[in-house]
Amino acid sequence: MRQYKFVPATIVVVLLSFSSINSTTAQPRQSDEGFDISGMWSALVLEDWYDRLPGGALGEYTGIPINEAARQKAESWDASILSQPERQSQPHPAQYSFRGPFPNLRIDRILEPVTDRVIGYTTNGTYGRADRTIWLDGRPHPSERLSLHQWNGFSTGVWEDGVLVVTTTHMKYGVYQRNGVPASPYARMTEFWFRNGEHLTMVSYIEDPIYLEEPMVRSQTWIWNPPQTVGPREAFEPVEEVAMDPGWVPHWPLGTEHSEMADRLGITVEATGGGSVTLYPEYRETLRQMREEFDRSRAGE
Secondary structure, eight states: OOOOSOOOTHHHHHHHHHHTSOTTSOOOOEETTEEOOOEEEEEEOOTTHHHHTTOOOTTOOTTOOBOHHHHHHHHTOOGGGGGSHHHHTOOOOTTTGGGSSOOOEEEEEEEOTTTOOEEEEEEEOSGGGOOEEEEOSOOOOOOTTTSOOBTTOEEEEEEETTEEEEEEEOBOSEESSTTOOEEOTTOEEEEEEEEETTEEEEEEEEEOTTTBSSOEEEEEEEEEOTTOOOOOOOOOOOOOOSOOOTTOOOOOOTTOOOOHHHHHHTOOGGGGSOOGGGGSTTHHHHHHHHHHHHHHHHHTO
16 A cells, blocks of 8 residues: 555645634534535535536546556546446446536435434435445454455444544545546545534545545535435446447557647647646646747747
């Protein structure tokens, strides 16, 4: 298992920003276990809205600390693969399900039958309804090698200083972004759920030894919306959307370079390919040098 050298400061910044809010803001009733997150929650697509709706195109991997293996796989991904009958019924995996277009949630409590103690929550409403269960009763995670991986993974939670900390393992092979950025089944996701008045925010921290150079940190926010409804589960019905030859798997050949974003912004392709080095302010100097070299090469033509 790869050891990461440090924890990104993003989580600390987000948590501190909420702790500094004026104390007159309406706060939920606290209990020994924390606060009650059950209810109807409407998604606020504020963070990274372009990557979530409509979603980045091929080659747009900025802001994600992917490694070379993930980049190669993402560049060979073709959205037409979702038209295959076996893919049409595929739900969003836990690594991505809260990042989809407007994942409005219904969060229900799981009560211990005798004491009415809250022993878990279920989150309902994501695409494909791979609804998640977050267990709060101290049960251990399944065996790493012998247990099945599922679209919703296996989640347990504990309360720490008024923040619900959720750990999720046993997730299926999936994606981190709509344009095919891969997520391995060896990923481990830690989520920090906290609430301010009518807003519920979740910051996720994902470690993936196969496809990420560093942990990936993202956040999602919902607003309390009691009149909202989350409909019943609907069965997917695969149909022949696009005529394909039997056995054909849509893909781009290895080595394909997707330069649409780079061409649109007037920057080099390397700058759009993600990776941990591109996430830090020092990369601006690298971009400047790339631009100078690009201009010199054009001037010499």
